[in-house]
Amino acid sequence: MNATKVAVLAGGLSMEREVSLRSGRRVADALGDRGHDVARLDLDDQLVASLARGQYEIAYLTLHGKAGEDGAVQSLLELLGQPYTGPDAVSSLLAWDKAVAKGLFQRAEVATPQWMTLSSDAVRDMGAAAALDHVLERLGSPVVVKPSQGGAALGVGLVSEPAQLAPALMAAFSFHDVVLLERFVHGTEVAVSIVAGEPLPPVEAVPRTGRYDFSARYTHGATEYFAPARLDSQVLDACVEVSAKAWDLLGCRDVSRADLMVDGDGQPWLLEFDTCPGMTETSLLPTAATAAGMTFPDLCEQVLQSAMSRIHAPLRH
Numbered sequence: 268m269n270a271t272k273v274a275v276l277a278g279g280l281s282m283e284r285e286v287s288l289r290s291g292r293r294v295a296d297a298l299g300d301r302g303h304d305v306a307r308l309d310l311d312d313q314l315v316a317s318l319a320r321g322q323y324e325i326a327y328l329t330l331h332g333k334a335g336e337d338g339a340v341q342s343l344l345e346l347l348g349q350p351y352t353g354p355d356a357v358s359s360l361l362a363w364d365k366a367v368a369k370g371l372f373q374r375a376e377v378a379t380p381q382w383m384t385l386s387s388d389a390v391r392d393m394g395a396a397a398a399l400d401h402v403l404e405r406l407g408s409p410v411v412v413k414p415s416q417g418g419a420a421l422g423v424g425l426v427s428e429p430a431q432l433a434p435a436l437m438a439a440f441s442f443h444d445v446v447l448l449e450r451f452v453h454g455t456e457v458a459v460s461i462v463a464g465e466p467l468p469p470v471e472a473v474p475r476t477g478r479y480d481f482s483a484r485y486t487h488g489a490t491e492y493f494a495p496a497r498l499d500s501q502v503l504d505a506c507v508e509v510s511a512k513a514w515d516l517l518g519c520r521d522v523s524r525a526d527l528m529v530d531g532d533g534q535p536w537l538l539e540f541d542t543c544p545g546m547t548e549t550s551l552l553p554t555a556a557t558a559a560g561m562t563f564p565d566l567c568e569q570v571l572q573s574a575m576s577r578i579h580a581p582l583r584h
């Protein structure tokens with residue numbers, strides 16, 4: 268395998284900066300061990316100059332949170348003609364906004380929990396606070412309240428009483444001005460990672476506290492993972508099938524991860540798609556890769572080669 272000149276992009280100003288730096292360090296070390304020529308770049312005002320100076324063949328994105336996943340950095344890299352790993356700017360943006368992604372899933376008959384959205388404009392300027400009673404009536408109880416754009420379970424709340432709704436909304440509004448109110452699915456938390464179009468074994472996450480929140484995700488030992496998930500093989504197949512369908516709907520490439528809840532009847536409900544999945548020691552994608560018999564450097568190499576194949580593909584006229 269030829270050595271490739273790679274810039275690993277990590278950090279940025281999102282709430283998930285530290286997680287991204289951890290992902291970036293691991294990926295850079297793994298690709299370096301594989302003999303690639305690797306530099307690490309932060310997402311700051313020097314990025315364009317650093318990319319121009321380095322003349323990298325490819326940028327490997329390990330950015331989590333807004334700038335890395337909402338298409339902003341992808342658009343910039345496209346403008347620069349800099350090849351990069353992961354879905355393009357449009358796919359990133361579609362997946363980043365959970366309400367937009369859920370709309371696409373629903374139109375394609377991919378089961379996603381029933382939901383509604385509420386914008387801070389509607390609350391501030393249109394008297395929506397008086398309509399909050401309809402939320403639990405329409406969606407049932409409990410309801411998950413989460414920012415439509417966001418990640419790492421930040422700003423996510425669970426509401427079972429009408430009085431809890433307003434504070435949960437305010438907490439979610441502090442992350443994004445459109446909030447998703449979604450029917451709660453009681454069941455098993457499952458993630459399906461897909462690398463170069465090939466689904467890896469579904470991973471089940473069982474947080475010790477019962478809530479798969481920020482600290483359950485990134486604290487060593489706070490969550491137990493089972494790969495493959497402890498579900499019937501038909502249910503595992505159904506999880507893979509909906510995830511692959513959503514990958515196509517969003518137009519993903521190289522690597523992405525679907526987050527699902529499987530209810531007591533074995534029905535998978537797609538929550539969201541993560542277009543730049545975590546690569547830390549406790550992250551779901553590396554756990555899935557291990558279950559598939561892939562080492563961490565193998566995983567990084569596969570993502571890299573998937574993106575590199577676009578550069579080497581013959582031009583279409």
Ligand SMILES: Nc1ncnc2c1ncn2[C@@H]1O[C@H](COP(=O)(O)OP(=O)(O)O)[C@@H](O)[C@H]1O
Nearest residue numbers: 411417418419420421449450451452479526538
């Ligand atoms: N509708 C739901 N039913 C049950 N649990 C949910 C639901 N929505 C979110 N959760 C829980 O909250 C976590 C974060 O939600 P998710 O939609 O994946 O957003 P993100 O990971 O981007 O913060 C999930 O991993 C799951 O544990």
Ligand SMILES: [Mg+2]
Nearest residue numbers: 419526539541
């Ligand atoms: Mg998620």
